[in-house]
Amino acid sequence: MVDVRYDIAFRLYPYVRVSAQDAAPLRHPVVIVGGGPIGMAAALDLGKRGTPVLVLDDHEGVGQGSRAICFSKRTLEIADRLGCADAMLAKGVQWNVGRVFHGPERIFEFNLQAEAGHKYPAFINLQQPYFEKFIVDEIRAAQAAGAPIEIRGQNLVTGLAQNDGFVTLEVETPDGPYQIEADWLIACDGARSPLRDMMGLGFEGRAFEDNFLIADVKMTADFPTERWFWFEPPFKGAGQSALLHKQPDNIWRIDFQLGWNIDRKAELDPARIRARVDAMLEAQTGTIPPYELEWTSIYTFQCRRMEKFRHGRVFFAGDAAHQVSPFGARGANSGLQDTENLAWKLDLVLRGLAPDALLDSYSPERVFAADENILNSSRATDFLTPKSDVSKAFRNAVLKLAQTHAFARPMVNSGRLSVPCTYDGLPLNGPDALNGPARSRVGAVCPDVPLGEGFLLNQLGRGFTLLGINTQVPDSLTESGIAVTPLQLSAQDGPLAERYLGAAPAAVYLIRPDQHIIARWPLFNDAATRQALRRAIGKA
Amino acid sequence: MPLNTAPNLPDPDGFYDELLRAHEGLSQAESEALNARLILILCNHIGDGEVLREALRAAAA
Incomplete structure (x- = not known):
C-alpha cells in the first residue's frame, strides 16, 4: 500500500509496474527520492548531462495548492539552462512594485527592477504546480531526445541502508515491495523528510510561534500587479500583518498573520475566511467583488537546517536539508540552487573526471547558503512578529519614521527577497587577482x-x-x-x-x-x- | 573614530531639561515609542557600526 497524502493537481507520472520489481536489485548511478520541484530539477540537470537518473515519488503527480508562488531571477536563470524558463515566464505574473502599509497609512513603495540588462525579471509569481509541471514537461522532452531520466510514481521508499560503495532502498508499490541499489542518493523528500528520519539525522533550529492563513482568491479585480503588505492591517480580523499578491489565472494570494493561540479548524471554516477576505476587499475597493476561494491553508514554520547535507552516499537538498520562513521566498529558490550545485559535481565524479572529494564541497557551500537564508528569514520574522514589548516598540518606531524619513525605509523588513549566495572563502575557490567589481x-x-x-x-x-x-x-x-x-x-x-x-x-x-x-x-x-x-x- | 564618552554637550543641564520636556504628558507606552524613534534617528546620524557597537556595550555594562 502507498498512502495518498494529498490531492494531485496534474497527474504526470502514473504508476506503471516495471520489470525491475520482479528481478534482483538493479544498481542505478543516481536515485532521487521525492518528485517535487527540487527532485525534478536535479533529475533534469543530471539527465541532460547524460548521467542516468531515477526519480522515485510516492504520488503520481504534482500536489495541489499554490504554495511557493515567488520564483526568483536566479531560479529562472537556472530553469533557462535546463530549458524550461520560457514556459514559466510566459505563464507567470511579473511584478516590480511593492507597497508597504502600516495600518491605514501607506508608508512607502519600492521597485525591484533596479537595474536593466538582465534576461529575467527579479521575480515572477507562479503557482507551484505549474512550476513543477513545466520542469516535468521538459523532462519528457529531454527523454524523447534520449536523456536517461526515469520517473516512477507511487514508489514509496520505506527503508534505506548504506553499504560499502552503494545504498540499498526498500521501495513499496501498489504491487508490493522491491529493492533498488544506488551509487548515489539525493533526498529531496521535503521538510518532514522520511529519509532523514530513517537515517536518524537531526534537524535543529528555531520554531516561530505564529500561524499564517493563506487564502487564494479567484476574482477579476483591477488591483495593480503589485505586492501589497500591511503591518497591523486596518481591516477587521486581519491579524498582525497581511499580504496581497497576484498569481496567474486571476488568482490573488491573500495572507493573514493570525498569531499563535488559534483554533486551526475553526479558522479554516470557509465562512470565517470569507469574512476576513470581505473585510480586506471592502477596505480596498469600497465594495466586495464576487470571488471564489480557490485554495486555503494554515501554516506555521521553523528556521532550521541539518548539520551537514552529505552523509556518505546520501545528499540532502531543498526543504529536506533546510527550512526557512516564507518571507523572502527563500525556500524553493534556494532548493533549486542546491540541485545546480550538486548536479555538475555528481556528473563529473560518475564520469571519473573528479575525485569523491569534490562531492564533499556540496555541504559546506550549501550550508553557507542555508545559513544566509535562515539569517535573513529569521530577521524578517522577528520584524513581522516582535517577540517582546520593546521589540514591538522599535518595530513600530521604524514604521512610523519610514513615513517621513528615508533612512528608516531600508529597516522595514517584510522579507528580504531571495538572491543567490556568494561562496566567499570556500574551498573550491581560486585566486581573486583582479581589482574588479x-x-x-x-x-x-x-x-x-x-x-x-x-x-x-x-x-x-x-x-x-x-x-x-x-x-x-x-x-x-x-x-x-x-x-x-x-x-x-x-x-x-x-x-x-x-x-x-x-x-x-x-x-x-x-x-x-x-x-x-x-x-x-x-x-x-x-x-x-x-x-x-x-x-x-x-x-x- | 572611537565612541566619545568624554563630556561633549555644550549645555548638559539644558539638554537634560529638553529631553525630559519631550516626554512630558506622555504615557509610558508613548514615552517608550518616543525613545525608540529617538534612538533610531541618532543611530542613523552616527552611522558607524563600530561606534554603535561600542555604545551598545557601554550602555549594557
Missing part, C-alpha cells in the same frame, strides 16, 4: 549582461568557461580531461564593462558549470588557470 568576485554567480541580441548567461555552456574580456584566452584548454570552453568578448563601457571590469582594463574569468566564478585575473596565465580548475574539481 565586488559583485563578480570569486564565489559569486555571474551577473547577467546583454550581449548583442542575447545575454551572457546563455553563452556559458554546461561545462567550465574561460571568459576573456579585452584580452586573449586560448582557443582550447583541457585540464584533467576536462575541456574548458573559451569565450572571447570585448567591452569599453556598458553593462559588461561595469559588471566584470570595473576599473580594470581587461579580465579573465574562470567559471563553473553552475555559473559561479572560480577565479579571475587581469591576464590569462596557463599554469594559474589549470591550478584553479584542479582546485575547483576537488583535486588540490
Whole structure:
C-alpha cells in the first residue's frame, strides 16, 4: 500500500509496474527520492548531462495548492539552462512594485527592477504546480531526445541502508515491495523528510510561534500587479500583518498573520475566511467583488537546517536539508540552487573526471547558503512578529519614521527577497587577482549582461568557461580531461564593462558549470588557470 | 573614530531639561515609542557600526 497524502493537481507520472520489481536489485548511478520541484530539477540537470537518473515519488503527480508562488531571477536563470524558463515566464505574473502599509497609512513603495540588462525579471509569481509541471514537461522532452531520466510514481521508499560503495532502498508499490541499489542518493523528500528520519539525522533550529492563513482568491479585480503588505492591517480580523499578491489565472494570494493561540479548524471554516477576505476587499475597493476561494491553508514554520547535507552516499537538498520562513521566498529558490550545485559535481565524479572529494564541497557551500537564508528569514520574522514589548516598540518606531524619513525605509523588513549566495572563502575557490567589481568576485554567480541580441548567461555552456574580456584566452584548454570552453568578448563601457571590469582594463574569468566564478585575473596565465580548475574539481 | 564618552554637550543641564520636556504628558507606552524613534534617528546620524557597537556595550555594562 502507498498512502495518498494529498490531492494531485496534474497527474504526470502514473504508476506503471516495471520489470525491475520482479528481478534482483538493479544498481542505478543516481536515485532521487521525492518528485517535487527540487527532485525534478536535479533529475533534469543530471539527465541532460547524460548521467542516468531515477526519480522515485510516492504520488503520481504534482500536489495541489499554490504554495511557493515567488520564483526568483536566479531560479529562472537556472530553469533557462535546463530549458524550461520560457514556459514559466510566459505563464507567470511579473511584478516590480511593492507597497508597504502600516495600518491605514501607506508608508512607502519600492521597485525591484533596479537595474536593466538582465534576461529575467527579479521575480515572477507562479503557482507551484505549474512550476513543477513545466520542469516535468521538459523532462519528457529531454527523454524523447534520449536523456536517461526515469520517473516512477507511487514508489514509496520505506527503508534505506548504506553499504560499502552503494545504498540499498526498500521501495513499496501498489504491487508490493522491491529493492533498488544506488551509487548515489539525493533526498529531496521535503521538510518532514522520511529519509532523514530513517537515517536518524537531526534537524535543529528555531520554531516561530505564529500561524499564517493563506487564502487564494479567484476574482477579476483591477488591483495593480503589485505586492501589497500591511503591518497591523486596518481591516477587521486581519491579524498582525497581511499580504496581497497576484498569481496567474486571476488568482490573488491573500495572507493573514493570525498569531499563535488559534483554533486551526475553526479558522479554516470557509465562512470565517470569507469574512476576513470581505473585510480586506471592502477596505480596498469600497465594495466586495464576487470571488471564489480557490485554495486555503494554515501554516506555521521553523528556521532550521541539518548539520551537514552529505552523509556518505546520501545528499540532502531543498526543504529536506533546510527550512526557512516564507518571507523572502527563500525556500524553493534556494532548493533549486542546491540541485545546480550538486548536479555538475555528481556528473563529473560518475564520469571519473573528479575525485569523491569534490562531492564533499556540496555541504559546506550549501550550508553557507542555508545559513544566509535562515539569517535573513529569521530577521524578517522577528520584524513581522516582535517577540517582546520593546521589540514591538522599535518595530513600530521604524514604521512610523519610514513615513517621513528615508533612512528608516531600508529597516522595514517584510522579507528580504531571495538572491543567490556568494561562496566567499570556500574551498573550491581560486585566486581573486583582479581589482574588479565586488559583485563578480570569486564565489559569486555571474551577473547577467546583454550581449548583442542575447545575454551572457546563455553563452556559458554546461561545462567550465574561460571568459576573456579585452584580452586573449586560448582557443582550447583541457585540464584533467576536462575541456574548458573559451569565450572571447570585448567591452569599453556598458553593462559588461561595469559588471566584470570595473576599473580594470581587461579580465579573465574562470567559471563553473553552475555559473559561479572560480577565479579571475587581469591576464590569462596557463599554469594559474589549470591550478584553479584542479582546485575547483576537488583535486588540490 | 572611537565612541566619545568624554563630556561633549555644550549645555548638559539644558539638554537634560529638553529631553525630559519631550516626554512630558506622555504615557509610558508613548514615552517608550518616543525613545525608540529617538534612538533610531541618532543611530542613523552616527552611522558607524563600530561606534554603535561600542555604545551598545557601554550602555549594557
